[in-house]
Each structure stands twice: as C-alpha cells, then as structure tokens.
Amino acid sequence: MSTDVPQPTNPVANGKPVLEARGLTKSFGALQVLRGIDLSLRPGEVLGLVGDNGAGKSTLVKILCGFHSQDGGEMLLEGKQVRFNSVEAARAHGIETVYQDLALIPQLTVYQNLFLGHELTMLGPLRFLNNRQMRKLAREYLDEINVHVPSVDAEAERLSGGQRQAIAVARAVRAANKILLLDEPLAAMGARESRLIINLVKDLAASGRVSIIVIDHNYAHLFELCDRVNVMQGGKITIDRPVHETSIEELTELMVSSYRRQLEQVREGGA
Amino acid sequence: MITIGLFVYFTIKAGSNFTDTLSLSSAAGYAGPYAAIGVGEVLLLVLAEIDLSAGQVFLFCPWVMYWLHGDGVPLLAAILIALLVVSAVGAINGLITVLLNVPSFVTTLATNFILYGLVLVESNQLQGSPIPLSSGSGFWSKVMGTGTWSEIIWVAAITIVMTVVFKRTRFGVRIIATGGNLVGAAEAGVPIRRVKIWAFVLCSFLSGLVGIVDSVKYGTLDPGNFGVDYILYAIGACVIGGTALTGGRGTLLGAFIGGILIGILQDGLTLIGVSTNVFFIYVGAVIIGAMAVNVQFDRLIARSRGT
Ligand SMILES: Nc1ncnc2c1ncn2[C@@H]1O[C@H](COP(=O)(O)OP(=O)(O)OP(=O)(O)O)[C@@H](O)[C@H]1O
Ligand SMILES: [Mg+2]
Numbered sequence: 001m002s003t004d005v006p007q008p009t010n011p012v013a014n015g016k017p018v019l020e021a022r023g024l025t026k027s028f029g030a031l032q033v034l035r036g037i038d039l040s041l042r043p044g045e046v047l048g049l050v051g052d053n054g055a056g057k058s059t060l061v062k063i064l065c066g067f068h069s070q071d072g073g074e075m076l077l078e079g080k081q082v083r084f085n086s087v088e089a090a091r092a093h094g095i096e097t098v099y100q101d102l103a104l105i106p107q108l109t110v111y112q113n114l115f116l117g118h119e120l121t122m123l124g125p126l127r128f129l130n131n132r133q134m135r136k137l138a139r140e141y142l143d144e145i146n147v148h149v150p151s152v153d154a155e156a157e158r159l160s161g162g163q164r165q166a167i168a169v170a171r172a173v174r175a176a177n178k179i180l181l182l183d184e185p186l187a188a189m190g191a192r193e194s195r196l197i198i199n200l201v202k203d204l205a206a207s208g209r210v211s212i213i214v215i216d217h218n219y220a221h222l223f224e225l226c227d228r229v230n231v232m233q234g235g236k237i238t239i240d241r242p243v244h245e246t247s248i249e250e251l252t253e254l255m256v257s258s259y260r261r262q263l264e265q266v267r268e269g270g271a
Numbered sequence: 272m273i274t275i276g277l278f279v280y281f282t283i284k285a286g287s288n289f290t291d292t293l294s295l296s297s298a299a300g301y302a303g304p305y306a307a308i309g310v311g312e313v314l315l316l317v318l319a320e321i322d323l324s325a326g327q328v329f330l331f332c333p334w335v336m337y338w339l340h341g342d343g344v345p346l347l348a349a350i351l352i353a354l355l356v357v358s359a360v361g362a363i364n365g366l367i368t369v370l371l372n373v374p375s376f377v378t379t380l381a382t383n384f385i386l387y388g389l390v391l392v393e394s395n396q397l398q399g400s401p402i403p404l405s406s407g408s409g410f411w412s413k414v415m416g417t418g419t420w421s422e423i424i425w426v427a428a429i430t431i432v433m434t435v436v437f438k439r440t441r442f443g444v445r446i447i448a449t450g451g452n453l454v455g456a457a458e459a460g461v462p463i464r465r466v467k468i469w470a471f472v473l474c475s476f477l478s479g480l481v482g483i484v485d486s487v488k489y490g491t492l493d494p495g496n497f498g499v500d501y502i503l504y505a506i507g508a509c510v511i512g513g514t515a516l517t518g519g520r521g522t523l524l525g526a527f528i529g530g531i532l533i534g535i536l537q538d539g540l541t542l543i544g545v546s547t548n549v550f551f552i553y554v555g556a557v558i559i560g561a562m563a564v565n566v567q568f569d570r571l572i573a574r575s576r577g578t
Contacts, residue, residue, distance in 0.1 A: 067458055087460040103458035107451040107519040108444065116448060117460035119441045127441040171459075 016079060018043045018211045019064065019179055023073035025235075026059055033059045035235030036073065041179070044208040046201070048222040048243075049215045050251075051232030057215045058100050060232070061181045064213070065097040066090030091117065094178030098185050100215075102168040106157035110149050111138035113156050114171050141174060145200055161188035169197055173204055180204065182214040186221060194221070201225060219248045231255055234262055299423040300488070302534025304329060307426045307481035308505035309512070309526035310433055311474035316509055318450040318470055319518025320375040322364060324382040325478040326505065327498025331386045332357045332479030333486030334494075337399045346403050354479055360386070361475025365468030375471075383498055390494050399492030406490065416487030425484050429477055430527040437523055446470060451519030504533055507554060511561040532557065 017040035024037040033056040041047050051057050062068045064075070066084030075082055077093055084090040087097075104113050111134050120130040120137075138152045147166040149159060156164060165188045172180060182201070186194045198221065204210050205225075216222050222229060223243050229251065231239035238258045241251065308325045315322050332353050339349035364382055368375040404412045416422055437443040448456040449463045457463050486492055510516070511532055512525020533554060540550050 086462070087458060088462065091460055097458070099455075099458045101455065101458075103452070103455035105448045105451040105455055105459075105519070107447055112444060116444070116456075119444060121441055128439055129441060129444065131439075 015043050017041055017076070018078055020076040020079075021060075021064070021073065022076070024060070024063060024070045024075070025072040026056075026063060026068065026070050033235060034063075034070070037232075037235070037237055039230060039237055041211050041213060043211055044205065045228060046205045046212045046214060046226045048226035048229040049213060049232060050217070050219070050222065050229060055232045056235055057232055058183050061097065061183050061213070061215065062099075064090075064179075065095055065181055067097075088117075091175075094176065095181065096172040096176035096179070097181040098168050098172045098183060100183040100187070102164055104156045104164055104168055107155060109153050109155055110142075110159070110167060111135050111152040113167055114138045114141070114152075114174070116171070118171075118175055142170065145170060145173075146196055162190055162193050165189055166193060166197065169200070173200055176204070176210050178210060180210050180212045182212065184215050184217070186216060186218065198225060219251065223248065231258075233258055296419045298534045298538035299420065299531070300534070301537045302531045303422040303426050304481065304485055304501055304530075305504040305508045305533050306423075306527045306530025307429060308478050308501055309508035309530050310426070310430050310523045311477040312502075312505050313509050313512075313514050313521040313523050313526045314433075314437070314446060314470045315375070315474055316506075316514050316516055317446050317518060317521040318467055319453070319516075320368065320450075320467060320470070321506075321516075322361075322379045322471060322474045323376065323502055324360070324364065324379040324386060324498065325474055326501030326503075327383045327386040328357050328360055328475045329478040329482035329485070329501055330492075330496050330498050331360075331390060332482040333402065333492055334390050334394065334399060336483055337402060337486070337492060338393065340403050349403075350483060353483065354476060357475045357479030357482075358472050361472035362468060364475070365471030368471070369464045369467050383502075387497060394492075394494040396494050398494070399486075400490065402486050402490050402492065405487045412487070416484040422481065422484050422488050425481055426527065426530075429481070430523055433473075433477070434523045442466070442469070447519060504554075505530070507558050508533055510558050513561070513565045515565075529561075 019039075019041040021037050021039040024034050024039075025032070026034040037060055039047075039060075049057050049060070059068065063070045066087045066089050069083070069085070075084075082093070084093075090097075105116065108116065111131075115134045115138070119127075120134050121127040122130050135152055142149060142152070147163075147170055149163055149167070156167065159167070165185065169182070169185050172182070180201075185197055185201075189197065201212060201214065202225065205212055214222070214225060216225075226243050228240065228242050229246070230237045231251070231254070233255070239251070239254050241254075246254075308329055312322060312325055335353035335356050336346075336349045339352055340346055344352070360382060364375065364379050367373055367378045404415050405417060406412075408417065412418075414421060418424075437446065445456070445461050445466045448459070448461050449466045453463060505526075508529030509521070509526045511529035512522055512527070514521035514525060536553050536557070537547075537550055540547060540553065
C-alpha cells in the first residue's frame with residue numbers, strides 16, 4: 001500500500017502516526033465485531049472510514065476514545081502504548097469524539113451541553129458553575145462558527161435534529177486539541193449546515209493541530225474532507241488509499257471485489 | 272410554580288384552622304420527615320433511580336446514635352459515627368446498584384428490610400429512651416430538635432443548601448445529565464457510576480441527619496416504626512412537588528413544599544376532627560391532581576415556546 005506517498009492535499013500530514021491501532025479485536029458476546037484492526041492516523045491528517053452498516057466503525061471509534069475497552073491488540077498514542085479506562089482518560093490526552101447518537105442531554109440547555117464534561121467552575125473543590133462565563137463563551141463560539149440556535153438557554157430537547165448535531169460537533173471541535181473522532185457528523189444535516197460543518201472540520205485540519213478520523217456514508221463528503229480513506233469489511237481494514245490516488249468508482253470497485261474474495265474464501269472454507 | 276400555587280391555595284383554604292402556633296408547629300412536625308427524605312430522594316429520582324430505604328435509614332440512624340451513646344461513646348462522636356454508618360448504607364446501596372446492575376428499587380427494598388430487622392433484633396423490641404438531649408432545654412437541645420421549629424428549620428436549611436448544590440455545581444449538572452441520558456452522559460465523559468453512588472450516599476446521609484433531629488424531638492425510639500410508612504409519603508412529596516419518576520428533571524424545593532402540604536393535610540384534618548382515615552383519600556387525590564397539573568403546565572410551556 002502506498003502509505004509513504006506525500007499528501008499534496010495536506011502538506012502537514014506526514015511523519016510518525018499520532019494514533020496507531022494494532023490488531024484491535026472486540027466482541028459483544030458471541031458476535032466478533034473487530035477481528036484485528038490495523039490503523040494509523042498521521043499528524044494533521046483527515047482519515048475517512050467507510051464500511052457497511054454494522055461493519056464495526058462506531059465500535060472502533062468507541063475503543064479509540066476510551067468508551068469501550070478492546071479485547072485484544074494495542075493502541076499507541078504518539079508512539080507510546082496507551083490504554084484508556086474511561087472517556088475522561090482519553091480526553092485528558094486531547095481526544096474528543098462526536099458520537100453517532102450525539103450524546104446530548106435533552107434536559108440540559110445548549111450551553112450546558114456544549115460544556116458538558118468541560119464545565120468552567122469556580123471556588124475550587126466546590127466546583128460551582130461559572131454559568132455566566134459559559135453562556136457568554138457558548139454564544140460567542142456558536143456565532144463564530146455560524147451555528148444558529150434559538151438561544152444558548154434553550155433545552156436540547158427543543159432543538160431540531162440538525163441543530164443538535166451542530167452542538168455535538170461544536171462541543172468536540174472546540175475541545176479537541178490532538179485528535180478528533182467524528183462518527184457520522186453530517187447524518188441529520190441539510191445542505192447549508194453540512195457545508196458549515198465541513199468547513200469547520202477543514203479549518204481545524206488546516207490548522208495542523210488536530211488529526212481527524214471521520215466516518216461517513218457519503219463518498220462526496222469524504223473525498224472533499226479527507227486525505228486518506230480506509231475501508232472496513234469483516235472486522236478488518238481491507239483498503240487504505242490516499243484520496244488523490246483513487247476515485248469513488250475505484251473505491252466501490254475495490255469494495256465489491258474484496259467482498260467477492262471474502263465470499264470465495266468462505267465457500268472454499270466450507271467445501 | 273404549580274406547587275407554590277397549590278400550597279397557597281391549601282393554606283388559604285385551611286387558614287382559619289392554622290392560625291395558632293401549636294397547630295402550625297404540629298403540621299411542621301408531620302411534614303419535617305417527609306420533606307427531609309423527599310429532598311434527598313429527588314436527587315435519586317432525577318437520576319432515574321430510587322431509594323426505598325431512606326425512610327428506614329431515617330429511623331435507623333438515631334438508633335445507632337442511641338446504642339453508641341449507651342455504650343459510653345461521647346454524644347458528638349456517637350452522632351458522627353451514626354451519620355457515617357448511614358452514609359455507608361447509602362454507599363452500599365449505590366455500589367450494589369451500579370456494580371452489580373441491580374435495579375435500585377430492589378437493592379434498596381432489601382436494605383430497607385435488613386435495617387428494620389437490625390433494629391428489631393438489637394433493641395429486643397424495647398423502646399429506646401431517653402434519647403440524649405431530648406429532655407434538656409439547653410441551646411444544643413433546642414438546636415438538635417426540642418425547639419418548636421428546629422426540625423423544620425433543619426429541613427429548610429438542607430433544602431436550600433441542596434438546591435444550591437443541585438442548581439449551581441458541577442455535581443448537579445452531572446446528576447441531570449446522568450438521569451437524562453445515561454449512555455450520552457457516559458460518552459460525554461460524565462463519571463455516571465460515581466455520580467450515582469454519591470447521590471445514594473447523600474440521600475442516606477440527609478435522611479439520617481434529620482432522623483436524629485426527629486428522635487431528639489420526640490424523645491423515644493419505637494422499634495416497631497416501619498420506614499416504608501415514611502418513604503411512600505416522601506415520594507408522594509416529590510411527585511406533588513413536580514418531580515417526575517422518569518429521570519432528568521426534578522425540584523428539591525418542590526419536594527419540600529410537597530412534604531409541607533402532606534403535613535398540613537394530615538394535621539389539618541386531625542384538627543378539624545375529620546376522621547384521619549379520610550387523610551389517605553386526600554393524599555391520593557393531591558398526588559394525582561399535582562401530577563395532572565404538572566403535565567398540563569409542561570404542555571403550556573411547550574406551547575408558549577412554540578414547539
Ligand atoms: N454495545 C453493544 N452491545 C452489543 N452489540 C453491539 C454493541 N454495539 C455494537 N454492537 C454490534 O456490533 C456491530 C457493529 O456495530 P457498529 O455500531 O460498530 O457498526 P457501524 O459500522 O458503526 O454501523 P453504522 O454504519 O450502521 O453506524 C453491530 O452488529 C452491532 O449490533
Ligand atoms: Mg456507526
């Protein structure tokens with residue numbers, strides 16, 4: 001695989017991987033979802049992850065961000081082996097996540113959701129909320145990135161699906177300082193909002209500070225956003241291609257032939 | 272809002288019977304335990320959990336103090352150890368619920384029976400008397416329960432402090448987050464297990480604390496008292512106050528007012544000479560009424576916000 005080809009779309013995307021997975025496995029009961037995932041994310045890179053529904057993409061992301069722990073295999077952060085026991089632990093290393101289910105709390109307001117897990121507090125150990133400051137920063141930040149909500153004091157319950165998604169993305173983008181994991185960040189969004197989020201992610205990537213993994217079923221979005229695309233099939237990464245070396249057609253073709261190969265293997269194994 | 276409305280309505284309606292201090296204070300006497308237990312219980316209801324043992328903890332805590340003091344432990348130490356013991360009971364409730372994945376309804380039902388049994392066994396079914404401080408008229412006796420208003424002042428103070436904790440601290444936000452969307456809260460990095468365990472500890476601690484005050488107030492401990500009698504009223508107080516049992520929402524002030532309301536009903540009916548049996552019908556009606564009003568109120572708010 002042509003992993004050492006320079007990345008003209010994003011000149012900073014080279015050097016040692018910032019995040020690396022080696023042989024990650026994960027089962028839920030009898031269902032083996034991940035069967036040895038090898039993946040590497042280079043500094044400043046945007047890596048796309050595609051695969052069928054149920055392929056295990058979200059499961060992989062939830063291991064990388066500390067929500068699940070893997071059964072086997074290892075993870076390296078900037079070359080050092082790590083094992084996160086919680087989302088908090090991963091966050092402490094600068095890893096932020098937008099989950100497919102968004103992880104917003106319906107009863108909390110926009111600003112409370114935006115700061116959930118990152119609350120600004122005062123009076124030391126008493127952890128009094130600095131609501132005024134959080135409101136102000138929330139308002140400023142949402143304005144800055146052009147996300148429109150009725151008010152930062154509106155409860156998340158009363159937002160539209162797309163608005164909720166924008167808040168979830170904004171929360172992670174705001175806090176990420178090393179790695180950002182995006183699990184279908186555009187799923188519920190209209191054209192304008194999709195564009196907004198795509199630009200937000202592009203800006204973040206262009207800053208070179210943060211490396212990004214994004215899951216999406218829309219190839220057009222992925223080809224626009226990503227430097228490289230990985231395909232997940234049968235619990236493994238089967239295809240790894242820089243986007244400038246491939247096309248939607250080729251990727252589809254590769255996926256189909258890879259399936260055919262798997263099918264044949266299964267048949268031969270059964271015979 | 273609704274509870275305040277109800278409260279005012281009932282107070283005005285029953286007003287003429289409540290003018291003298293004696294009946295007001297006895298209403299407060301009924302109300303104190305319900306309100307106190309209710310305030311702690313709201314934290315758990317917001318978490319979509321429940322503590323059925325809080326009523327028994329309320330009764331158990333003064334027994335521990337009484338036994339320790341009887342064995343020669345200085346009073347202050349006896350009180351602190353008793354509070355530690357009931358906090359540990361809360362921690363056990365929380366740990367079993369969270370680590371073994373047992374519904375808290377079941378965990379705390381079991382704890383409730385165990386504590387009841389412990390009291391019966393340890394007391395040989397004899398009354399506990401005299402309770403330290405209960406016969407004195409010194410400052411500390413007054414503070415700890417013999418003063419006419421001391422119990423309700425304790426409960427009011429607890430309500431205020433806990434409301435500040437619930438509304439203004441990170442712990443409060445974490446409780447709402449955990450109760451509102453358990454998986455989402457965990458994904459967002461909220462330590463959901465720790466939050467739940469601490470809420471169980473707090474609920475037990477607060478119930479136990481007011482339990483001690485209540486024992487000083489009455490001066491004797493009756494081993495036959497069953498905590499379930501208290502906890503059901505306390506949950507009633509929460510519901511009347513506008514806390515749903517679905518998680519994510521609740522008000523501590525509401526539980527306080529709900530407790531007062533039940534106390535007023537209980538005392539008022541006794542005072543007017545209405546058969547106390549009717550009391551239960553009233554309580555039931557108020558719970559259903561409050562629930563209905565709250566649901567309507569939510570709908571109204573939703574409409575006015577244009578959703
Ligand atoms: N917590 C869980 N418990 C049991 N099974 C799970 C759990 N999470 C995921 N699975 C199973 O693991 C498999 C992979 O799920 P995952 O959500 O990772 O897929 P995905 O690739 O993200 O799919 P999609 O494109 O639909 O989001 C599915 O068969 C799913 O049912
Ligand atoms: Mg998924």
